[in-house]
Amino acid sequence: MRITVFRKLMADEFGSVRGEMVAHDHVLSALGGLTPDQALESGLPPKEIWLAVCDAFDVPEQRR
Template sequence: MRITVFRRLMAEEFGPGRAQVLARDHVISGLGGRTVDQALTAGIPAKEIWREVCDAFDVPFERR
């Protein structure tokens, strides 16, 4: 998954402003205690990050 697609999915699911705040500030244990932005910088694939975000926020299966 491209990062641009990942960012679009985040914005669609959480709204553009909240998506940015979550990516910057919310630590997700499934990402090794990293935020989304830190995980992307660390080279974790966007698809894996999206799965962890979906799990952390109970995103319905049809929107994953």
């Protein structure tokens, strides 16, 4: 998954503004205490980050 796809999925799921806020501000234990943006910057795969976000926010399986 590309970062652009990750950003689109975030916007589609949460709305563009809230998606950016979640990516920037929400710390996820599944990502070692990083926010999604920090995890991207550290080199974690976008798909792994997306799945961690989905788990944290109970995104239904069909939208993952």
